[in-house]
Amino acid sequence: MKSVKNHFSLVIALLSILFSMQAYLIAERSIEAYKVNLANNYSVIAVSTKELQHSEILAINSIIAAAKELSPDSVIDRLSSDMKSSNVELLKLIMPKFYKLSLTHYPTPGEVKSLRNDLLKNSSIKKVEDFSHTHDTTYKLLTLFKNVVALFAVVVLVVTVLLIIKELRIWQYKHNERMSIMGLFGAALWLRSAVLFRLAIVDALIASVLAFGVFVYLSSSPFVLEQFNNIGISIVIFDQVDDFMLILGVAMSISIILASLIVLGHKEEA
Amino acid sequence: MDKVIVAKDLSLAYSSSETIINKANFSIDSGSFVFITGASGSGKSTLLKSLYGALKSKSGSLIVGGVELKGVSRSRLNFLRRHIGIVFQDYKLIKEWTIDKNIMLPLLINGYVKSVANNQVDKLLKHVRLNHQSGKFPLELSGGEQQRVAMARALAHNPVLILADEPTGNLDEYSSELIWNLLEGANTQLNTTVIVVTHNIPKTLRVEYKHFHIEYGSIHEVC
Ligand SMILES: Nc1ncnc2c1ncn2[C@@H]1O[C@H](COP(=O)(O)OP(=O)(O)OP(=O)(O)O)[C@@H](O)[C@H]1O
Ligand SMILES: [Mg+2]
Numbered sequence: 001m002k003s004v005k006n007h008f009s010l011v012i013a014l015l016s017i018l019f020s021m022q023a024y025l026i027a028e029r030s031i032e033a034y035k036v037n038l039a040n041n042y043s044v045i046a047v048s049t050k051e052l053q054h055s056e057i058l059a060i061n062s063i064i065a066a067a068k069e070l071s072p073d074s075v076i077d078r079l080s081s082d083m084k085s086s087n088v089e090l091l092k093l094i095m096p097k098f099y100k101l102s103l104t105h106y107p108t109p110g111e112v113k114s115l116r117n118d119l120l121k122n123s124s125i126k127k128v129e130d131f132s133h134t135h136d137t138t139y140k141l142l143t144l145f146k147n148v149v150a151l152f153a154v155v156v157l158v159v160t161v162l163l164i165i166k167e168l169r170i171w172q173y174k175h176n177e178r179m180s181i182m183g184l185f186g187a188a189l190w191l192r193s194a195v196l197f198r199l200a201i202v203d204a205l206i207a208s209v210l211a212f213g214v215f216v217y218l219s220s221s222p223f224v225l226e227q228f229n230n231i232g233i234s235i236v237i238f239d240q241v242d243d244f245m246l247i248l249g250v251a252m253s254i255s256i257i258l259a260s261l262i263v264l265g266h267k268e269e270a
Numbered sequence: 271m272d273k274v275i276v277a278k279d280l281s282l283a284y285s286s287s288e289t290i291i292n293k294a295n296f297s298i299d300s301g302s303f304v305f306i307t308g309a310s311g312s313g314k315s316t317l318l319k320s321l322y323g324a325l326k327s328k329s330g331s332l333i334v335g336g337v338e339l340k341g342v343s344r345s346r347l348n349f350l351r352r353h354i355g356i357v358f359q360d361y362k363l364i365k366e367w368t369i370d371k372n373i374m375l376p377l378l379i380n381g382y383v384k385s386v387a388n389n390q391v392d393k394l395l396k397h398v399r400l401n402h403q404s405g406k407f408p409l410e411l412s413g414g415e416q417q418r419v420a421m422a423r424a425l426a427h428n429p430v431l432i433l434a435d436e437p438t439g440n441l442d443e444y445s446s447e448l449i450w451n452l453l454e455g456a457n458t459q460l461n462t463t464v465i466v467v468t469h470n471i472p473k474t475l476r477v478e479y480k481h482f483h484i485e486y487g488s489i490h491e492v493c
Binding site: 191 | 322324348351352353356358364365367
């Protein structure tokens with residue numbers, strides 16, 4: 001029981017840092033996946049007086065992934081019922097060309113603007129419809145979501161660090177006594193600190209393994225998967241190798257830094 | 271005869287305003303048994319502190335085991351301390367360790383093999399009559415029992431020098447007798463130099479001893 005209590009406070013602190021870190025990663029991945037979704041559905045319409053080559057359009061701005069000419073037939077069909085076919089042919093000739101441009105990624109508002117300008121520089125393009133109002137709203141919402149999650153992660157980090165610093169004094173006091181006594185019997189610094197580092201490493205391992213368990217469970221939980229399905233994205237919630245390495249690395253670094261701080265702050269008893 | 275300790279004009283102080291020991295001159299032969307007495311607050315513990323290098327001298331020279339403690343390097347001090355066994359007035363047992371592990375501490379530091387260390391701990395627990403308490407933590411023991419654990423720890427690694435600060439302060443006559451026998455044994459059988467701070471020098475001691483008294487900051491031998 002005694003030893004469980006010894007580990008408890010650092011493990012909890014490490015866990016809260018690991019959870020907020022992973023939450024941020026998941027949010028970022030969701031946003032990226034969602035942006036790909038949006039980019040697939042989002043396009044810009046350019047209206048040109050003369051026919052443009054595909055390569056010509058692609059050269060206008062590197063964000064353009066593809067251009068597709070929209071067939072005027074559907075528009076004309078609606079008119080043609082009360083028009084002579086010769087007139088229809090004429091209309092087809094003088095009618096401007098409509099191009100639907102799909103983009104490489106979901107653009108920022110700035111990118112939308114510069115794309116628009118670049119398109120209009122072309123003398124034959126007369127009009128550009130970029131649906132900028134809808135785009136801006138969606139983009140702002142995404143950014144807001146990302147910032148909220150980042151803020152949350154930072155707040156958790158700060159609060160946890162404050163808690164750890166407070167705990168550090170207690171740990172320092174506790175370990176200082178043992179380290180001083182060992183020193184009085186001639187133990188070298190590495191031996192005096194060995195217990196502390198072993199404790200720190202064990203705590204980091206416990207926290208990492210607990211976090212691993214929870215994330216593996218979450219990433220296979222039907223409820224969580226359904227949430228992502230609902231917004232139409234599928235992401236890696238928890239990569240059992242890469243993410244675990246990251247978690248282990250972060251937990252180890254934090255607890256080893258803490259142990260080093262205690263060793264550095266260790267004062268000999270007179 | 272070899273000297274374990276040589277002090278020349280040794281002055282000790284915690285602050286510049288108050289000197290505890292003032293220009294003391296004394297030496298202690300290797301293998302001797304020494305008592306230090308003095309009123310409470312006279313500086314007995316302070317003197318011991320300087321002997322194991324936890325308090326730097328204000329002035330003068332202090333040589334312990336051939337090592338000048340003034341400006342001694344940390345590694346050399348560690349080396350020296352590994353050959354000293356100390357019984358502190360406040361015991362200084364490690365609370366989160368069992369008494370067995372506490373007694374094992376000097377063996378751990380001196381790199382004893384686990385099995386040898388375990389045997390030694392068992393033997394010492396019997397010597398201080400605490401084998402029935404094996405596995406307990408210091409705070410689960412009485413004051414006198416803790417003091418005997420501290421004694422066992424000081425003897426564990428067969429040190430060449432034992433510094434004991436009132437090692438029988440909390441003990442009844444029977445247990446005190448036990449401690450004196452152990453210290454006498456180390457002194458006669460292993461030629462360990464023993465320095466004991468005490469208020470009452472036992473009458474029953476069989477070995478020859480020296481007696482220093484501390485008064486008003488000076489140390490003088492009582493004949
Ligand atoms: N860490 C310290 N810092 C400042 N002063 C101290 C410290 N330790 C002891 N002193 C002072 O040094 C003087 C001598 O203390 P010391 O502990 O050596 O006495 P002592 O002879 O061992 O007494 P006792 O028989 O009560 O144990 C005391 O006046 C005490 O106030
Ligand atoms: Mg004292």
